[in-house]
Amino acid sequence: KDCAVKIAVVGTGYVGLVTGTCLAESGNDVICVDNNEKKVQTLNEGRLPIYEPGLLELVQRNRKEARLSFTTDLQSAVRQSRLTFIAVGTPQSDDGDADLSAVWAVAKAIALALKDVPPGPPGSRVVVVKSTVPVGTNARVAQILAENGCPHVDAASNPEFLKEGAAIDDFMKPDRVVVGVRKPEVAEALRELYTPFLRTERPFLAMTPESSEMTKYVANAMLATKISFINEMANLCDKLSADINDVRRGIGHDQRIGFQFLFPGPGYGGSCFPKDIRAILGMGRKVGQPLGMMQAVDDVNEAQKQVLFQKVRAHFGDDLKGKTVAVWGLAFKPRTDDVREAPALVLIDSLLAHGAAVRVHDPEAMENVRATYGDKLIYCDQPYGTLEGADALAIVTEWQHFRTPDFEVMRRLLRTPVIFDGRNIYDQKVMDQFGFTYYAIGRGKRK
Numbered sequence: 001k002d003c004a005v006k007i008a009v010v011g012t013g014y015v016g017l018v019t020g021t022c023l024a025e026s027g028n029d030v031i032c033v034d035n036n037e038k039k040v041q042t043l044n045e046g047r048l049p050i051y052e053p054g055l056l057e058l059v060q061r062n063r064k065e066a067r068l069s070f071t072t073d074l075q076s077a078v079r080q081s082r083l084t085f086i087a088v089g090t091p092q093s094d095d096g097d098a099d100l101s102a103v104w105a106v107a108k109a110i111a112l113a114l115k116d117v118p119p120g121p122p123g124s125r126v127v128v129v130k131s132t133v134p135v136g137t138n139a140r141v142a143q144i145l146a147e148n149g150c151p152h153v154d155a156a157s158n159p160e161f162l163k164e165g166a167a168i169d170d171f172m173k174p175d176r177v178v179v180g181v182r183k184p185e186v187a188e189a190l191r192e193l194y195t196p197f198l199r200t201e202r203p204f205l206a207m208t209p210e211s212s213e214m215t216k217y218v219a220n221a222m223l224a225t226k227i228s229f230i231n232e233m234a235n236l237c238d239k240l241s242a243d244i245n246d247v248r249r250g251i252g253h254d255q256r257i258g259f260q261f262l263f264p265g266p267g268y269g270g271s272c273f274p275k276d277i278r279a280i281l282g283m284g285r286k287v288g289q290p291l292g293m294m295q296a297v298d299d300v301n302e303a304q305k306q307v308l309f310q311k312v313r314a315h316f317g318d319d320l321k322g323k324t325v326a327v328w329g330l331a332f333k334p335r336t337d338d339v340r341e342a343p344a345l346v347l348i349d350s351l352l353a354h355g356a357a358v359r360v361h362d363p364e365a366m367e368n369v370r371a372t373y374g375d376k377l378i379y380c381d382q383p384y385g386t387l388e389g390a391d392a393l394a395i396v397t398e399w400q401h402f403r404t405p406d407f408e409v410m411r412r413l414l415r416t417p418v419i420f421d422g423r424n425i426y427d428q429k430v431m432d433q434f435g436f437t438y439y440a441i442g443r444g445k446r447k
C-alpha cells in the first residue's frame with residue numbers, strides 16, 4: 001500500500017469510470033468524483049450507470065478491497081491526490097465545436113481545492129486531461145491553474161484510445177500510452193503509473209501537450225477515413241456488380257493496406273468519431289487550414305446512414321403505409337447500449353416518416369431507444385419476435401447472435417422474406433437457398 005498513488009478522477013462517464021477502475025485494479029487508491037448525485041449513489045450501491053463488459057465485476061472487487069470509492073466532494077478528493085484526471089464530457093456544441101465548459105469549470109475547481117496546499121517538487125501534483133479536447137486546451141488548463149493560485153500544479157495531456165465494448169482490455173493492454181507534458185518529472189510520474197500496463201513492450205510516448213492532443217484527433221480521423229473510404233467503394237461496387245467482400249480480401253493482403261477497420265456498413269456512429277471529425281474541422285477553420293478530406297469523410301458518412309433506407313425504398317417504393325419493418329440492432333455497434341449517433345435511429349426515422357410500422361430488437365440498447373421513441377416503436381425482447389408479420393428485416397448492428405439464426409424460422413415468421421443487411425453478415429448462397437431476397441452493402445447482387 002505504501003507505493004500506491006492516490007488518484008482522483010473527475011467525471012464518472014464512460015472514460016472516467018474505466019480509467020478510475022483500471023487504475024484501482026493496478027493497486028492505486030482511486031476516488032472517482034461526479035457532481036451528479038444520482039450517479040454517485042448508483043455507483044456506491046455497486047451498480048453501473050452504463051453497460052460495459054467486465055466493468056461491473058472490476059468496480060465491485062475494487063470497492064470491496066477499498067481501492068475505489070465514489071463521491072461528489074471534489075475538493076476533498078483532489079486535496080488527497082497526487083494525480084487528478086479530468087474525464088468530463090466534451091459534447092458537440094451547436095456550432096460543431098467541442099463544448100469545453102465542463103473542462104474549464106473542473107480545472108478551476110481543482111485550482112481552488114489546491115491553492116493553499118504547500119507546493120512540492122515538479123511532478124508532485126498533476127492535473128491530467130483525459131477528455132478529448134481541441135489542441136491548445138492543455139495550455140489553457142495550465143493557465144487556469146496558474147491564474148487561480150496554483151502555478152505549482154502541472155497540467156498534462158493523456159488521451160484515451162478506448163473502444164466501447166472492449167474498454168477494459170484496451171486500458172489494460174494498450175497499443176501505446178501517449179502523454180503530453182512540459183517537464184520530465186511529470187512524464188516520469190505518468191510512466192510509473194502506466195508501467196503495470198506496458199509489460200509487453202508497449203511504448204510509452206511522451207511529447208508536448210499540443211502533439212498529444214493532436215494525436216487523439218489524428219487517430220480517430222484516420223479510422224473514420226478508413227470507414228468512409230470503404231463505404232464509398234462499397235457503394236460503387238453495388239452499382240458495378242462487384243462484391244466488396246472479395247475486393248476487401250483482394251486489397252487486404254497488401255500489408256500496406258491490411259484488413260482492419262475496412263468493413264463497409266451503415267456509417268459510423270457513437271460518441272467519438274462524428275464529434276471528433278467535426279471538432280477537427282472546427283480546428284482547421286479557426287486557423288484557416290481547410291480540411292477537405294475530413295469534410296468528405298463526414299459528408300460520406302452522413303450519406304451512408306441513408307443507404308439502408310434507400311435500399312428499402314428501392315424495393316418497396318416511397319409509400320410504406322401498411323408495411324412493417326423489423327430492425328435488429330439499435331446500438332451504434334455490438335457490446336454496448338450506446339445509441340448516440342447510431343445509424344439505426346436514422347433508418348427508423350425514415351421508416352416512420354414514410355408510414356411504416358417498426359418492430360425493434362437490441363439485447364442492450366432498447367431502454368435507451370425507448371427513452372426517445374416511446375410508443376412510436378414496437379419493442380421485442382427476442383429477435384424473432386420482431387419478424388412476426390413483418391414485410392422485411394433490416395440488420396443495423398452486428399450482434400454476434402444475429403450471425404447464425406434459424407433461417408427456417410425467420411422465413412416462416414416474415415410476411416415476405418426480404419432482408420436488408422447493413423453489416424454483410426450473411427452469405428448470398430445461404431440466402432438463395434432459404435429463398436430470401438437479400439440486399440447487403442456493396443455486394444453488387446441487386447440494386
Ligand code: UDX
Nearest residue numbers: 160161162163164261262263265268269270272332333
Ligand atoms: C472509437 C475509437 O476506436 C477509439 O480508439 C476512440 O477512443 C473512440 O472512438 P468507439 O466509438 O467505441 O471507439 O467504436 P469503434 O469500435 O471504433 O467503432 C466506431 C464506428 O465505426 C461504429 O459505428 C462501427 O460500426 C463503425 N465501423 C468500424 C465500421 O463501420 N466499419 C469498420 O470497419 C469499423
